[in-house]
Amino acid sequence: MAENGHKEHPKYFRIFWWLLALTIIEVAVAIPEYAIVLKAILLIGLACSKAALVAIYFMHLKFERRTLTIIVLTPFIICVFLVIMLMPDLTLDTRLDGIEKPAAEVVDTSSH
């Protein structure tokens, strides 16, 4: 621990400016109306870069053992799996639509 006193500190203000710039870009990207998929990719990419900056520099992951970084990354990978596992629910409504539509057509034909 004694070496901490003489340790070179990372340039935190540089990280601050990066985070600020990325936040401004994020808001600028979010305001105009365009394809939601493109917007989602851009915004998630920007958010992940900001989160990475916070974790690597502010939470000192850069200066820890690599094993810790691997442990910290696991929940993010599990979250990706979580979204994949929830995919069937994402399309639930369209599948319900598919069930309802033929029923509606049956009513239509009987009224003719």
Next chain:
Amino acid sequence: MEHATTLDHTEDVYEPSLTPDSLGKLGMWIFLVGDTMSFGALLAAYAAIRAGAGIVGWVPPDEILGINLTAFMTFLLICSSVTMVKALESIQDGKVGRMCDFLGLTILGGVIFLGLQAYEWYHLIHHGLTLTGIPEHGLSGAAISGSTLFGPTFYAITGFHGLHVTGGVIYLIVILRNGWSGRYTAEFNHEVEIVGLYWHFVDLIWIMVFTFIYLL
């Protein structure tokens, strides 16, 4: 510092420990890894509910939520993260008074954040965003309609984050009190680093919440 010597001893026999400085740091990291899953589950559920809204539709968040205020709240949390690392940097250089000042600024940032969130919630509830309903008119003045699940998902996620900030502020106040009583030195400051980990995590989660709930 006696546990540090124990660790040094075990290092000779076994593999080096993950965070040799302190077991508390490893404990906090493990808690944060678990907490990431809590927020991951909430955000994934939000995505599923929003995408599943289908024909009922989902009101564009910018019709209900004010982005300017929350962008400022994001800025505030980033600033408080910087003051937090500055506090740790100060105590690592042995400057106790400077650390206390920076911890105070960090707490101030957290308290202002909570105040703004309370202000935002008050206005949203007043405007008609409740657990069972959405406002009749959007911020642009146009009539809006969509899934009433907007309210509960919004309040659950921002509320859960707000509770984390509240916990963080209390945690920081405890550390600041310890700092005042002269507990921390250039050699002994793990506890400041650990509260920092928690605080940066809360900032990191807000970056995600801001993107997914407000901007997308």
